[in-house]
Amino acid sequence: MSGMLAVTITVNEKSYRREVEPRLLLSDFLRHELGLTGTHVGCEHGVCGACTILFDGESARSCLMFAVQADGHSITTVEGLAKDRDHLHPLQQSFWEAHGLQCGYCTPGILMTLIPFLKQNPDPTEDEIRHALSGNLCRCTGYQHIVDAVRLAAEKMK
């Protein structure tokens, strides 16, 4: 069974059926099989957080799962956040307004980390925000503007 396996995976509320090799990482499945390149791949060993997605609603590293494991499960990627091109999710809008990104490489992973975080903690302190971000590396911003963006988002989402 190291041959191809059939999987049916719901991504951003759309169901996809594909044949995959067992060793295909979920991150590569999203990018290469589905063309959803919003999920970024940084370290591929679970340290940088760039590939964070929602797996059945909870944040997870997509580089530390195989696509076959997502069979029958529901994934949300950064592409699933905005309603359309003109209507960003309030969290995305806040990152724009507060300059919460520079190169943008880490941003999708950070957004997908923060979606469940803000659901669980709608009015976080700076400490809590920094703690929530500890699993996501950003090498541009020094995090200050990211923290500002999260605060702004919490305001907007109230």
Added chain:
Amino acid sequence: MKPAPFEYHAPDSIDKALDLLHEHGSEAKLLAGGQSLVPAMNFRVVQPGLLIDLNPIGELSFIREEGPVIRIGSMTRERHLEFDASIEKRIPLLHEAVPFIAHPQIRNRGTIGGSLVNADPAAELPVLMLALNARLRARSASGDRWIHARDFFAGMFTTALEPDEILVEIELPISSAHTGWAFMEVAPRAGDYALMGVAALVTLNKQKKCQGAKLVYLNAGDGPVEAKGAEKLLEGETLNDKLIDSAAELASGTEINPFGNIHASSDFQRHLARVLTRQALKQARQRAGMDLQ
């Protein structure tokens, strides 16, 4: 950075997983949360011929309070330990320590059984199992056996499990009302592997003397390290600051064996152990209901 090819099986019961393990032997590897195994596979440090994915086995995921113990299925996610009300109430040391394990994204996938079987000396859960006197239930085709936490960890990334066994359950005694607890660690960043960490428990008798103590360290040797000499020093005594200092001195100076790494020399790790032991024992003492001031 891509894993080598492997066969994949996703059995939906323990029995089916055991059959596969029996059939394929050392060729096979069990996949729990994958938060340590998958990075190792991505690096091709580990190249199993076959993966047996335990994630679909619902019967391995539970937290049940039963009389004097709490039973936890080996595939229970760390995130579920973190938010479980009976663990918070009955085993506060575990409740306090789980948030120190990596990041929320990791705890959402990582499992208690996976971490224990991985037996990383820098991991939190092995230390907690030793401190909490856990028993671990292993199952093979020939039946079940219970292994005490103190016999389970057999060195760096090594356990007492046989190749045909699966860890199925962890049994933790409920903490006594007279037991104080503390878990502390120092890490370069929140969620990183800690440079040093300690789990402390002290139980007081009616005379407010120490009836029993536990001090277990992470990243202090080739597995979770219990400072039995320091524990003995505390037993039967009044836990004053001077005694706590002596226990911290003994544990950090001679009982642990930290190796040092690029972030911290072994001397610095011993220093951290000394400071953390003092702080943890004082907090545990206070939580056990003893206020010296």
